[in-house]
Amino acid sequence: MFNLDELLRENIKRLVPYSSARDEFKGEARVFLDANENSLGSPLTKWYNRYPDPLQWKVKEKLSVVKGVAPQHIFLGNGSDECIDVLIRAFCEPGIDNIIIVPPTYGMYEVSANINNVAVKKVPLTPAYQLDLPAIEEAVDDNTKMIFLCSPNNPTGNSLDRDDVEVILNNYFGLVVMDEAYINFSRQRSFVQELEDYPNLVVLQTLSKAWGLAALRVGMAFASEAIINIMNKIKPPYNINQASQELVLKALDEVEQVNEMIRVLVTERTRLEQELPGLTVVKHVYPSDANFLLVKVTDAHGIYQYLLDKGIVVRDRSNVILCEGCLRVTVGTEKENDELLNALKTYAV
Template identity: 50%
Template sequence: MSELKNIPSENIFIGNGSDEVIDLIYRVFANPGKDSVLICPPTYGMYEVSANINDVNIVKVPLLDDFQLDMDTILEKTNSDPTIKIIFVCSPNNPTGSRLNNVKFLIENFNGIVALDEAYIDFRSDRTYLPKIQKYPNLIVMQTFSKAWALASARVGVAYAQTEIISLLDKVKPPYNVSELNQKAALEALGLKHETSDRISKIMNEKEFLVDELEKLSIVKKVYPSDANFLLVEVSDANSIYNQLVDKKIITRNRHSQINNCLRITIGTYNENRQLLWELKNITV
């Protein structure tokens, strides 16, 4: 990892998936029953789940209509509430796919920990904040083997930060938190960098194709810009379309409860994407 990311090994923490990293950040930097975390929904659900497990109060500042950070409200909250010790942000964001523009400003204007989740950054690696960890002592960058590296079941998550933070994470992690089998799987994947790069290129090419074809469908109202390996798609009736796709054994993520009439569609293989389009063309709403 040090060689691949050009980051010293002392600035790297390996966790049992990013979810363990999230949990450990709460354990290290938030006092149960006293401190708070700020999150910006719609976003990755485990920030809230883990906060509840660790008895950390949750302050929510929803994203703006363009799925960017509401910096005025965030600063208002952090300046008025000293219990906010952590901010979790996800960029590219899940489930919107949007890259957050004001992360640098956020890091520089918040005295607590900014945990930046870059789970999908391998699909836009030029946008990573990894080079910034030596500049900002309050920044933790999280990445994962679950997406571009195709090792979701292996549970290997990575945190990058200054050595003081890495040392604290090492002190509170369980012993043997990443199994030898999972370590071997990650090492084998790292030895296949060119294959991974080729796979990412194919996914991004398929994404462009899928965007073009989805925008031609009458049931599709909008395809949002995405820096990830999925698309957020506004449709005429998300619940109905989701259920009809399930009947055809096609699984998307119904995000209607968070974002009106939106489905999150992961980019599949060549054949899967064309099957999806075929079924969407024949859906009745």
């Protein structure tokens, strides 16, 4: 049975979090003399001399409408990378505990674990890029605190079989972290709506992809209120700056514009899926639910360098397990995709 208290590190249970001036103050005021800010303002605007809301309640309240999740079930991080790091620091005892990842997958799960001296168990996906459930079951031990899953998966682009994910959620009693950075480009249903059914579920999303706000570095974690409270206990006091909060609030008013961008990118993705296989340098294009394609080519290193010489940057994933000979190609604008296609047509095999 899932027991959050048993998963949590002992020092985190005892931790008294840093209490910032804006944590202690609640309500409205005219004169702020509590946080040692510059009362005269700043060279930019008077507002930026004040510390931002440490728990970003206005952003969370607006997000709750968009996502259909109560604000107390939302954590905001400095990118999803901070969410990953906070989870590992909260629940994994350095030098003792481990996490499971399923490569090929997003690299920061392993990097964050390594930084925190937490062992990483790797259970590769099947050749069809799906979960190997028997191998995952065999890898789990008493010190496995969490399993990281990415769907749609990066770098393969496909969605994981939902039934397989639910098997893990129903039979594993550590945390299951479902990274949905690319969910907006997929027809798959988000696991955010399953939080009430699975107390051990944490869903990660981001404003960097479909929302086009990569420069603001705002990631989201959705989980039970108990897990969110633990994450808030650990994070730096003001981890989302005021400018980012303001810009995110403006962006969240433009849902239809975002939906239109998604429609355009999915249309362009379909065009690339149809045109790339006809090129002599392309051996296979893998199905994608994301805003990128994994493309197996005749000479990954050579084609990568060739495109780079033409000012076109893709990602060489040929050194990643199960992605040998592959490039990962982000779906660009219509013009950018035309440039890519034309360049590949002229590549001398």
